[in-house]
Amino acid sequence: xxxxxxxxxxxxxxxxxxxxxxxxxxxxxxxxxxxxxxxxxxxxxxxxxxxxxxxxxxxxxxxxxxxxxxxxxxxxxxxxxxxxxxxxxxxxxxxxxxxxxxxxxxxxxxxxxxxxxxxxxxxxxxxxxxxxxxxxxxxxxxxxxxxxxxxxxxxxxxxxxxxxxxxxxxxxxxxxxxxxxxxxxxxxxxxxxxxxxxxxxxxxxxxxxxxxxxxxxxxxxxxxxxxxxxxxxxxxxxxxxxxxxxxxxxxxxxxxxxxxxxxxxxxxxxxxxxxxxxxxxxxxxxxxxxxxxxxxxxxxxxxxxxxxxxxxxxxxxxxxxxxxxxxxxxxxxxxxxxxxxxxxxxxxxxxxxxxxxxxxxxxxxxxxxxxxxxxxxxxxxxxxxxxxxxxxxxxxxxxxxxxxxxxxxxxxxxxxxxxxxxxxxxxxxxxxxxxxxxxxxxxxxxxxxxxxxxxxxxxxxxxxxxxxxxxxxxxxxxxxxxxxxxxxxxxxxxx
Numbered sequence: 143x144x145x146x147x148x149x150x151x152x153x154x155x156x157x158x159x160x161x162x163x164x165x166x167x168x169x170x171x172x173x174x175x176x177x178x179x180x181x182x183x184x185x186x187x188x189x190x191x192x193x194x195x196x197x198x199x200x201x202x203x204x205x206x207x208x209x210x211x212x213x214x215x216x217x218x219x220x221x222x223x224x225x226x227x228x229x230x231x232x233x234x235x236x237x238x239x240x241x242x243x244x245x246x247x248x249x250x251x252x253x254x255x256x257x258x259x260x261x262x263x264x265x266x267x268x269x270x271x272x273x274x275x276x277x278x279x280x281x282x283x284x285x286x287x288x289x290x291x292x293x294x295x296x297x298x299x300x301x302x303x304x305x306x307x308x309x310x311x312x313x314x315x316x317x318x319x320x321x322x323x324x325x326x327x328x329x330x331x332x333x334x335x336x337x338x339x340x341x342x343x344x345x346x347x348x349x350x351x352x353x354x355x356x357x358x359x360x361x362x363x364x365x366x367x368x369x370x371x372x373x374x375x376x377x378x379x380x381x382x383x384x385x386x387x388x389x390x391x392x393x394x395x396x397x398x399x400x401x402x403x404x405x406x407x408x409x410x411x412x413x414x415x416x417x418x419x420x421x422x423x424x425x426x427x428x429x430x431x432x433x434x435x436x437x438x439x440x441x442x443x444x445x446x447x448x449x450x451x452x453x454x455x456x457x458x459x460x461x462x463x464x465x466x467x468x469x470x471x472x473x474x475x476x477x478x479x480x481x482x483x484x485x486x487x488x489x490x491x492x493x494x495x496x497x498x499x500x501x502x503x504x505x506x507x508x509x510x511x512x513x514x515x516x517x518x519x520x521x522x523x524x525x526x527x528x529x530x531x532x533x534x535x536x537x538x539x540x541x542x543x544x545x546x547x548x549x550x551x552x553x554x555x556x557x558x559x560x561x562x563x564x565x566x567x568x569x570x571x572x573x574x575x576x577x578x579x580x581x582x583x584x585x586x587x588x589x590x591x592x593x594x595x596x597x598x599x600x601x602x603x604x605x606x607x608x609x610x611x612x613x614x615x616x617x618x619x620x621x622x623x624x625x626x627x628x629x630x631x632x633x634x635x636x637x
Contacts, residue, residue: 143493145620147486151511152618155518155611162527170535177528184524192565194398195391199569201451202368202394210348211251219355223330225287226347227258227321227413231308232338234267235632237274239339239457244282252347258288258320258331261338262312265295266303288320304627306429309335310421317417329361331413335430339632340408341373341455349452350410363446364434365410366403368393371458372575374633378458380594382471384601386458387570397449402509404484405434405447408454415441427627428481435488438506442497460633468605473628475605479517479613480625485510486617518614521607525599567595 166173214221228247232240240261247259259282263275275291283289292312301307313333321328332354336342346367354360371386378386396403405411407430419440422429437445459474461467488510492503571588616623 144486144490147489148617148620151482151485151514152611152614152616154511155515155614156618158515158519159522162523163530166527166530167534170531173527173535174531177523177531180523181528184520191395194395195565195569198368198394198397198449198451202397202453205349205450205452206343206345208345208349209251210345210352214348214352214355217352219352221351221355222256224351224354225256225258225326225331226252226350226410227260227316227331227333229260229262229309229313229333229335230338231262231305231312231335232267232271232275233264233629234271235274235338237277239632240274240278241281243336243338243341244278246341248282248285250342250344250347252351254285255287257286257347258316258324259286259290260312260316260320261289261291262308263291263293264303264308265293288324290316290320292316301424302426302626304427304429306422306426306432306627307424309429310424313416313421321413328417329412329414332365332410333413333416334408334410336408336454337456339373339457342408343367343453343455346450346452346454349450353448353450357448359444359446361412361415362441362444363412363448364405364437365448365450366397366405367408367410367450367452367454368397369407369456370453370573371456372573373455374457374460375574376577378460379464379467380597381601381605382458382460382467383570383591384594384598385471385475385605387566387573388598388601388606390573391566391569397451400447400449403447403449404431406431407456411437423487426483426487427477427625428483431481432484432487435484435491439488439491439495439498442495443499443502457632460631470631471605472609474630476609476613477625477628477630479514479610480617482514482614482617485514514610514614518607518610521599521602525603567592570595 162173162176230240230243244259247257248254261275261278263271272293275293279289279291292315294308294311296303296307321331332350334342334347334350350365353365357363368390370390375383375386393406409430411433415437419436422433423436426432434445434447459467459470461470488506492498492507571591574591576582613625616625
């Protein structure tokens with residue numbers, strides 16, 4: 143049955159694309175009508191998502207102005223008992239990158255005597271990683287309630303190299319050697335899993351604590367911030383910036399739709415419940431999102447993701463050259479698209495677990511299928527198939543009124559849909575940090591960063607749709623074609 147679930151997404155995406163290609167030749171009129179309706183649907187969806195984007199952006203901006211530590215005291219919430227356990231998986235990231243993260247933890251507005259920090263290294267990181275960990279411990283180890291370094295060695299019989307296996311090992315060790323000796327009840331501890339380059343907003347742990355203490359289901363929920371990939375945004379190529387901002391905007395939109403929200407990248411979960419589900423699975427790539435489905439299955443559908451409407455700051459993907467950065471961006475997007483393994487896992491759980499309500503199974507099945515097939519096909523349908531009937535539709539169709547009007551109609555609808563792109567372009571300017579070398583942005587900088595959004599159709603096809611289609615195809619083929627974990631390169635920012 144698992145093999146069937148591996149085949150379904152890729153087979154469906156290829157069926158959509160190949161059927162449209164065949165019908166563009168055999169039934170060009172049908173495809174023309176479909177394309178017009180699809181473009182119209184996408185335009186309406188763009189408007190719908192714009193309002194979610196605007197709502198989330200406004201709420202995030204407002205939350206960033208609040209002193210959440212003061213708010214906890216003012217509202218007399220029992221926040222003093224809440225402790226935070228920060229897990230930082232590390233491979234071969236430079237010392238400067240790791241040190242910046244620890245400096246940020248010292249700056250956040252939350253008592254450090256209520257914070258445990260775990261630096262989870264890999265033996266495969268070698269002597270350089272071990273030396274980085276040693277220097278970090280020497281400088282920062284005494285500044286938190288608890289600090290621990292672990293070194294994970296992959297067991298090829300039960301694990302694949304990656305964050306999931308590292309985190310599962312590291313937290314198990316921390317439970318014995320740090321948390322278990324602290325005297326703090328595990329039901330009062332929240333685990334925040336950050337990439338080692340992640341900088342939490344200065345009020346992150348305050349708003350996280352407030353959200354936990356006021357959430358309807360505090361111990362049946364994950365807590366999701368908004369990832370903003372701007373730490374090194376001035377040092378990366380244009381297309382990398384576009385895709386990075388697009389990811390941030392998608393997460394902003396999802397924050398306004400919590401019923402669809404799944405944990406992604408940096409997020410926080412209750413430690414007691416994490417122990418109960420047996421930590422992260424050690425044989426998968428997409429541990430950050432699959433952990434949601436593990437909770438969802440273990441608690442028979444009684445699990446939620448609560449949006450924080452608050453940022454964490456991360457690096458956009460880098461490379462030694464523009465070309466290598468582009469290749470790394472493609473690999474990163476393909477790895478994210480390998481989240482298709484979540485569909486396989488969720489469907490397998492849904493078949494076995496009879497306690498999850500049928501309507502919940504149906505809802506998440508539809509969302510997973512729709513999400514992954516749209517990821518792999520929508521950009522092709524919008525930007526490619528609008529011209530296919532006129533290219534291969536035959537002489538009779540070429541002489542029809544539909545053939546003449548099709549590119550005009552689709553062009554108008556697509557142009558109307560650029561409303562969302564224009565909105566994103568202006569929001570991206572607001573999110574840009576001060577330039578580390580040139581200070582405040584000049585008008586020509588603003589013009590350039592706005593104009594670059596004209597390339598979003600190309601970026602979506604080559605760095606979103608194609609890697610998604612490749613990931614699904616690899617899952618469909620199985621065996622040696624399956625992807626392993628790929629570590630996103632990190633580099634110290636240019637000064």
